[in-house]
Amino acid sequence: DAKYDIVIVGGGAGGIAVASSLQVRSPDLDIAIVDPAEIHYYQPGWTMVGGGVFKAQDTAKTMGSLIPSGVKWIKAAVAAFEPENDAVILDGCRVVKYDRLVVCPGLKLDWGAVDGLEETLGRNGVTSNYRYDLAPYTWELVQRMKHGRAIFTQPPMPIKCAGAPQKAMYLSGDAWYRRGVLKDIDIQFNNAGGVLFGVKDYVPALMKYVEKYGATLNFFHNLVAIDGSAKTATFKVSKPDTEPTIVTMDFDMIHVCPPQKAPDFIRVSPLADEAGWVDVDQTTLRHKTYDNIWSLGDVMNAPNAKTAAAARKQAPTVAENIVADIAGGSAVAQYDGYGSCPLTVERGKIVLAEFGYGGALKPSFPKFLIDGTKPSRAAWILKEKMLPPIYWWAMLKGKEWMAKPERLQVASR
Template sequence: MARSVSTGNALVPGEDGQLGAFDVVIVGGGAAGITVAAGLRKYSRGGRNLSVAIIEPSDRHFYQPGWTLVGAGVFTMKQTERPEASLIPPGVCWIRAAASAFEPERDRVTLPNGMHVGYRALVVCPGLQLNWSAIDGLTETLGRNGVCSNYSADHAEYTWRCIQALDGGNAVFTQPAMPIKCAGAPQKIMYLAADHLRRHGKLRDVGIDFMLTGEAIFGVPFFVPPLLATAKGYGIRLNYRHTLTAVDGPARKAIFSVTGADGAVSELVKPFSMLHVTPPQGAPDVIRNSPLANEAGWVSVDPATLRHTRYANVFSLGDAAGTSNAKTAAAVRLQAPVVVRRVVALLTGGPATATYDGYGSCPLTTEYGKVLLAEFTYGGKVEPSFPLDPRVPRKSNWLLKTRFLPYLYWNRMLRGSEIDIPHKPRRFEDAR
C-alpha cells in the first residue's frame, strides 16, 4: 500500500518548516498524477531509485469520463469510483493535503499548514476548477428542482432521475465558454436524454434547447456537420451566444445573457422542466496566483515538451496545463509518457526527445448504443486511430466507450502501461 503522510502530526518539520524532500513531487492525484507516478516507479524498479511524492487531499478517485453514462442510467456512480489509496503506486509517498502555494525559485511547494515539500523536479496536475458560484442561485438549487449536472460526483445520478421524470415542458442543456473539461460532455447527455425520450414516445412532448456561449457546436469543424445532423434529428434547438448567469430553482427559470450579432447584450428568461448545467471552468486559484501561471492562469508550458517555459525542472499535464489540446483523459494518456521521460532525463542527464502532439479524443454518445469517436491533435487536425470514417456513429465505439476504455483506465493507464493505438492523418470522402 502507499505510504500516507498526515500533514497534521505524522512528521515534524525541521527549523525551516520542511516536511521532506523528494526527487519528484507531483501535485494532484487524479488521472495525470497517478499515471505519471506509476510511470516513474516503473523506471525506479529498473534499478534507478527515485523518491516520488503525490500531494492530493481527496481519498476518492473517479473515472470522470464515465459520468455521462451515470447521468444516462448506464453506469452507477459507484462504478466510477475507487479509493485513492488503492491507486497510488507502491513506494510513492502520499501527502494527504492540498498545495497552497508554489515556490519554484526555492524548489518547494507549500501546504496549508505552512509546511514545505522540496523537490528536484515538480509535476503540476491538480486538474481545473469548477466555478459553480459564478452562476447566481445555482449552488442553492443544484440537485433538486430539476437542476442537475454530470460535472458533479454528488449530482450526476440526479441527472438520470430528471431524464426519467421528463414528460413535458422544456429540457435545457448549457455549455459555457471554453476551455472546459471534456468539451463534448454537455451535448453527450443531451443526445442520450433525447434518445431516451424517443424510445419512450415522449420526444414530441418535450422541447430541448442547447444553450451555448460559443458560436459552434464543436471546436473541430470536421465533426460539426454530423453533430448538427444529430441535433436536427432530435429536434434540438441550438442557441448560440447564450450564457447562463442565474438560476431560480423553485420557479424553474434559467436566466441567460444573450449577445447579438451586433454585440448588443440582452437577457433571456427560459422556463425549464429540467436544466443540465455545465459550470464555468478555469485554472485553480493556487495556480492562477502563482509564478507558474501564464496570462490565462494555466501552467505555462511548452506544448510539445510540457516543460515550464521559465522553470526547467517544472512540468505540467492534464487539465491544468496551458496547452490548447482537449482536456480529456485521452490527452493525459499520451501526455504522461512524455512527462515521465522528460523528468527522468532531467534527473539523470539522459537525452530528452519525447514530445506530445496535442492528441485528444472525445467519444460523443449520439444515442444509446452508438458513439461518434472524434480524435484530433493540435490545430484541430483529424487523426483517427482507426481507418473507419470517424463522423459515423458506431456500435463498436459504444463498446469502446462503455467497456474497453474504463478497463484501460483502471488496469493499464493508472499502472503506468503505455498501450496506444497509433493515430495518424487519414483521408475520407465527403460525408454523404
C-alpha cells in the same frame, strides 16, 4: 523539511498515470503525490451515469488503492509554490521540497459564477453530470420527464471534455425518443460559444442527431443566473457585433455545465500564464520559465482538448522527458496535442472525435473499424466496455503499450 526526487501535485488522471510511468522507467526514484482527496474519480464515466448506463459507484475508487506502491502519498492540499526554493507549501504551512516537480491538480468548476446555481443543484430539476453526486439525478429527471422544456447549457471555453454538455442532451433525447415522449419535450441547447463542436469534421454527424431530437441550438447564450423555485434560467446573449441582451427562459429540467477556470492557488502562483493556467512548452510539457517543473492534464495551457485521453498521452511524455533530464540529456518525447471526445449520440452509438493541435484528425483505429466522423457501434462498445478497464489497469498503471510517447523530432530544451 521532507524532500523527494519528484513531487507530483494532484493524484487525478494525470498524477497517478505520471507517477506510474516514472516508476516503470526508473524504479528507484523517490516520488511523492500530494492530494487531499480520499476518492479518485473516473470522470469520463459520469456522462454514462447521467445516461443510465453506468452506476455512479463504478466511477470511484479510493485514492489509497491507486497510488502506486513505493510512492509516498502526502494527504494534504498544496496552497502555494516557491519555485525559486524548489518547494511547495501545503495547507497548514508544511513545506515539501523537490528536485523536480509535476503539476496536475486539474481545473476548478466555478459553480458560484452562476447566480443562484449552488443552492438549487440537485433540486427543482437542476442537475449536472459534472459532479459525482449529481449525475444520477440527471437520469432520474430524464426518466421522470413526460413533457415540457429541457435546457442544456455550455459555458465559455476552455472546459474539460468539451463534448460533455451535448452528450447529456443526446442521451436524454434518445431516452425520450425510445419512450415515445420526445414530441412533447422542447429541447434547447444554450451554448456560450458560436459552434456546436470545435472540430468541424464531426459537426455533420452531430447535426443529424440535433435534428432527430428536435433540439434548438442557441449560440452565444451564456448562463448567468438560475432561480430554482421559479424554474427560470437567465442568459447573457452576446452575439458578435451586437449589444448584449439578457434572455430568461422557463425550464422543467436543466443540465448545467459549470464555468471552468484554473484553480485559485495556481492562478495566483508564479507558474501561471496571464489566463491563470500553468505555462508550458506545448511539445515537451516542460514549464516555460522553471526548468525543473512539468505540467499535464486540465491545469496547463497547451491548446489541446482537456480530456483524460489527453492525459493518457501526456503522462508518458512527461515521464520520459524527466528521466532524460535526470540523465543529463534534453527532452526526448513530444506530445502532439492528442485528445479524444467520445460523443454519445444515442444509447449504443458514438461519434468518436479524436484530434490533436490545430484540429488535425488523429484516429486510433482504421476506418473500417471506426470512422470517427460517423456514428459507430464499435465506438460505443469501446466506451462502455473497454475504456474503463484501460483507464484503471493500463493508463493508471503506466503500461507503455497504450500510449507510447512520440520521439521528439527537433532538439528542444
